[in-house]
Amino acid sequence: MMQSDATHPPALAQLEHAARGGDDGARIELGNRLLSSHPYGSDEHEQGLEWLKQAAEGARGVQAQWFLGAYFAQVPVRPDARVHALYWLGRAASAGMPAAVDRLADLHLAGLGVERSPARALELQQQLADIGFARAAWEVGYLHTQELAAGSSQNLAATAFARACALGYPQAYYSLGLRFALGAGVARDLSFARALLDRAADGKFAGAREAAETLAPLAAAPQATDWHSRLKQNMDAAPLERLAPGRIRPEERPLAVRELEAHFASVGHPALQVDAGGRLSCVAGGGASLKAAPGDWQWLGKGPRVATSDAFATREECDHLVHKMGESLRRASDYRRGRRANDDAEVQYFSGSGQPVGALATDSVVRVMEERVARMTGWPADALEPCSVIRYEPGEEYQPHVDYFTTEQMEQDRLDGRDYGGQRVATFLVYLRVPEAGGETVYEQAGISVAGQPGMGVLHYNVTPEGEPDGLSLHSGRKVQRGEKWLWRSTLREHPLHRAR
C-alpha cells in the first residue's frame, strides 16, 4: 500500500498507476480526491466514484463502501442518491462498521431511500448500544422516550440512559437526572437527580447546571452531596478503558458492557438493578413523560402569517442541540458559501454565529423534531431545508430581512439548473435558549414582536397564500442585550430538496 501524508500527498499520476495495478488503498485515495476536487457533473467526479466502487469489492471494501455511503448521503441532488446511500451504508453496516450502522439508522428514522421506520432505527442504535457505543445508548433512550416503537416506554428510556451512564456518557447523566427529577419512567428522587445532574455539569454538559438548580434545588435534595461523591467514585473506578478501540475484540464487547453496567449499579441506588441476563435496568415508577407535548399554533397575524407553538421542543431536546452544535458555531461568512442573494443577506444582516447540521451529523433528535415540524405544518419532511443552529451573544442581531428567494433569483436558479427545493415557503424557528434581555423576533411591517420562551416554535410564511413573495414577512432578530439567544431553524421548501423543477 502506498504511503502518503498531508505534507507529501502522492502525485495523481502515481496514485492512478497504483490504482490501475490493483492497489485498493490507492483506489480509495484517488476516488476521494477526484470527488472532492472536481464538481458534481464532471467526468473526473464520476471517475472518482468508479474507483471507489472498484475498491468496494476489494480487500478494503468496507472502507470504500462507507465512503460511497457517506458521499451519497451528502449529495442529495443526485438522482436516487438516498437509495444508493442506503445500499452502500447497508453493506458497510452488515460488515459491522459502527459509523455505517449509525447512518443507516438515520436513513430509516428519516425515511430517506426507504420507508420511515423508527422501530428499525431503534433496533440499529440498540445494536451499537449493546456493544458499548455511548451516543447510541443515549439515542436508544431518546427514541424510547418518543414511544414510536412497539413496546417503548418511559421506563425503557430510563433504563437506556442508565446503561449509557454506565458507559461514562455525561449527557446520559443529565437525561437520567431529568427522569429522577420529574419521575419519568422511574420513581422521583430529587437527591439522586441532583447528583446525576451535577455529574453531567462536571462533564461539561450544556444546560445541566441550570436543570439541576431549577428541577432539583439543593434545599429539596438533602442526600445530593452523598450521591454525588458516590457517583464520582463509581465513575473514577469504572474500567471504561476496556472499550477503547484496539484494546478489545469485537466479540468481547457485549461482556465488557455488562461488566460496566454491573459496576454502575454498584453505586447502590435501589432503582438500579441488574436483571437475570446481566443487564442493567431501572425499576419502573413515576408517571411523567418526557415526550414533547407541543401546544397548538397560536396565530399572531395573517399578513404576514405568523404563529407560535409553546413547548414545541423539550428541555432535553434544546440542551442536546446546544451541546451538540456549541463547539462548531462560526460566523455566517464562514458557513454560507452559496452564491444566492439570501446567503449574502445572512452574511450581511446577521452578526451572530451558526452552523448547519450536516448530512453526516443528523441524529434522532434532529429527525424527530423535523418530523414534528412536518406533522404540525402538514408539510412533507423531505421538503425541509437541512436545519441549523444559530447563536446571538450580547450586541448581536439579525437586521430586518426576508427569507424568500426573489422571483429573479428563482428564475436564475431554474436557468442554472439548481433550483432544488424551490421557494422557501415558510421559516420555522425554535428558541433553544432565551436571552435575559432583548433578542425578540420582530415582524416590523405587522407590528408583531415575539418574546421567545424556552422550547417555543415560531412559524412564519415568507409567501402569501397565493405563493407570491410576501414583503410583509420582513423580520428581524432584535439585538440581544443580556444573556444568549440560541435558535434551531429550518425552512419549508416548495418541494423535496432532491428534486429540481
Ligand SMILES: O=C(O)CCC(=O)C(=O)O
Ligand atoms: O433571530 C430571530 O429571531 C430571527 C432569525 C431569522 O430571521 C432567520 O434565521 O432567518
Ligand SMILES: [Fe+2]
Ligand atoms: Fe429570517
